[in-house]
Amino acid sequence: MTTIDVSAVRTRFTGQIVAPGDDGYDRARTLFYGGFDPKPAVVIRPSDPAEVAGVIALARETGLDLAVRCGGHSIAGHSVVDGGIVLDLAHLRAIAVDVDERTVWAQTGLTAGDVTKAVAERGLAIGFGDTGTVGIGGITTGGGVGYLSRKYGMTIDNVLAAEVVTADGQILQVDADSHPDLFWAVRGGGGNFGVVTRFKYQLHELPEVVGGMLLLPATPEVVHGFIREAAAAPEELSVIVNVMPAPPMPFVPEHVRGSLVVLGLVCYAGPAEEGAKVLAPIRALAEPIADFVRPITYPEMFPEGEGGEEFHPTAASRTLFADELDLPRITQILERLRTAPAPMRVTQFRPLGGAISRVADDATAYAHRGRAFMVNVASFLDGPDTRAEREQWVLDTAAIAENGAPGAYVNFLGDDGPARAREAYPGATWERLTQVKRQYDPDNLFHRNVNIPPAS
Ligand SMILES: Cc1cc2nc3c(=O)[nH]c(=O)nc-3n(C[C@H](O)[C@H](O)[C@H](O)COP(=O)(O)OP(=O)(O)OC[C@H]3O[C@@H](n4cnc5c(N)ncnc54)[C@H](O)[C@@H]3O)c2cc1C
Known part of the structure; x- marks a missing residue:
């Protein structure tokens, strides 16, 4: 039928x-x-x-x-x-915080912003990504890299248990002791293994952070310095370094709009005084065009109404890992950004390490624990005719950034095909995922995802 x-x-x-x-x-x-x-x-x-x-x-x-x-x-x-x-x-929007245990059960109709706000009312926090409207279902099943990752690990590193409805209709409570293979697979394996209806997360006490947006002129030295300082900083600091044309926002001077800037999103998960000290070398890289970094509560990292309901961009993109981002590489990437065909294009650098790297590669289905940097390259389309050109630009730019073993973070993959799914799940991780898939979804009912076919 x-x-x-x-x-x-x-x-x-x-x-x-x-x-x-x-x-x-x-x-x-x-x-x-x-x-x-x-x-x-x-x-x-x-x-x-x-x-x-x-x-x-x-x-x-x-x-x-x-x-x-x-x-x-x-x-x-x-x-x-x-x-x-x-x-x-x-x-499915139920949420239950246990303040004494510092945990929360959250149903998967909630967004990252919903859960962040609800737990912050009790002085607690859990890290998702950089955008409040992302659903906890997608970001958690794929991994979750964001503002608290270097301090508290990825979102999946804070998952204690999950409720999963499997392809045969069973409603399973899974954790390290109960259905451990399924518990392992839903932490990074994406939506391949069932529908997660709720997650139990470990929470952390976090009364305030030092965070916000820092806008700097984009010279190769500034971009390289920002990445270098952030990677060497205490793990309380997580940053996202976007290099892109300056948006036409009120705080951006007229003459700067459209020229390349560093739009840094920074979050220091600790006391204000220490945060100011850690951020000083980054602030000293250049005279900031705008500096909104200040002591705030963690939910303020997610401004309300971001983008707006009617904002539905279309982009070509590529995600990759890099072990080294030296000055010559950064210089080449900036040159490509400067001469790109698309009015709107961005290269994003995320220094990793810290708590992310203290988890073993085989502890969850995210097996890129030792990688130093995640890089995302995107070019926005102006109609379908521009797709081929923008895709080529993205590929060529990504090729400059990529070094070390090929790899991909599943949550930033587009429709990149099966070879890239293998890059997201290297070696033994892939083999184990296909076995778990065979056990819980042998007919591949859940195939609208970065698909992991069942082992034959
Ligand atoms: C603007 C933007 C910013 C982003 N920033 C970050 C970031 O900072 N860090 C980061 O790690 N990622 C980030 N992402 C990527 C994001 O984590 C993924 O796109 C994620 O899949 C989105 O989750 P969703 O629930 O909103 O998506 P949906 O489109 O609703 O779901 C995507 C897929 O996830 C699976 N899925 C969703 N919910 C469930 C569930 N309950 N059970 C089983 N499978 C499920 C399904 O396969 C589904 O097709 C960002 C994406 C965007 C668009």
């Missing part, structure tokens, strides 16, 4: 059903990124894990493709599907 009787579906679930012609259908099929126009047969927002199992059963019965959606930030557009069923977790 390749069609679906929507009126029968409506009687089968208490959760929300959105089908073609319904109010909200277009919104339900729109993701953060533009450039996709899929028209699902139905979007189902289950009201509890049992209904999640019901949606999985429906996908099996109908044979329709199943997409799983949490925050809708999939770079490859995996969380919607043309003609298929979208399992949208938006209505």
Whole structure:
């Protein structure tokens, strides 16, 4: 069967059903990124894990493709599907903080911003990425690299347990003792192994941070110095160094707009005085164009209304790791950024290390623990005709940055194909993931993801 009787579906679930012609259908099929126009047969927002199992059963019965959606930030557009069923977790929003234990159970309809805010009300924190609207389902199953990673590890390093609905409809409670292989795989293996309906996270006391945006002129020396200082800094400091044309924002002087700048996002997870000292060498690299770095609460790292609901960019992008980012390499990358065909282009450098690197490569499905830098290159499209040109620019720029073993962070992969999936999961990690896949999803029902086929 390749069609679906929507009126029968409506009687089968208490959760929300959105089908073609319904109010909200277009919104339900729109993701953060533009450039996709899929028209699902139905979007189902289950009201509890049992209904999640019901949606999985429906996908099996109908044979329709199943997409799983949490925050809708999939770079490859995996969380919607043309003609298929979208399992949208938006209505699973329960959250329970245990202050004494410093843990939280959070259902996966919540975003990173939702959970960050809720735990901060108790003086606690958990690190996700750099954007509050990203869903905890996608970022956690893929890994989670953000403002607290060098201090407290990746998001997956703070996962204590999960509830997973598997392809055969079982609702499993998984942790280090119960279904340990599945617990290992959902920490970095993406959405391949089932639908996670809630995570239990370890929290950390974090009353304040020193953080915000630092805008500097983009010379090779400044970019190289920023990366070098951040990588050598105490692990309380995590930074994201974006090199891009200065946005036309009110605080950017007219003559600077459009020229290359370093848009640094910094977060020092510790006392204000120490943070100021650690940041001094970075601030000294050049006269800042703007300096918004100050003592703040952690949720203030995620400004409200970022981008806005109508912002759906389309971009070509490439993610990679680098072990070394020396001055000649940075100089070449800046030259490419300066002469790029696209008005909007960016190269992003993320120094890693710290707590990320203290976890063994085989402890979770993220096996790039020793890599020094993550680099993301993106070029925004101005219509479909510009795709080929922008993709080529991205590839050529990425080739300058890439050194050391080929690798990829799954959450920043677009539709890059199976070879890159292998780069995301090198060697033994791939073998083990395919075995776990065979055990929990032998028919590859969950295939709208960076796919790991079951071992044959
Ligand atoms: C603007 C932006 C900023 C970003 N910044 C960062 C960052 O700083 N750090 C970082 O690590 N990543 C970052 N990412 C990448 C982000 O982590 C991934 O795109 C992630 O998959 C998004 O999660 P989502 O729930 O919003 O996405 P969705 O599109 O809803 O889901 C993506 C995929 O994740 C899987 N999935 C989602 N929820 C579940 C679930 N509950 N159970 C099983 N599988 C599930 C499914 O395969 C789904 O197709 C960013 C992405 C964007 C667009």
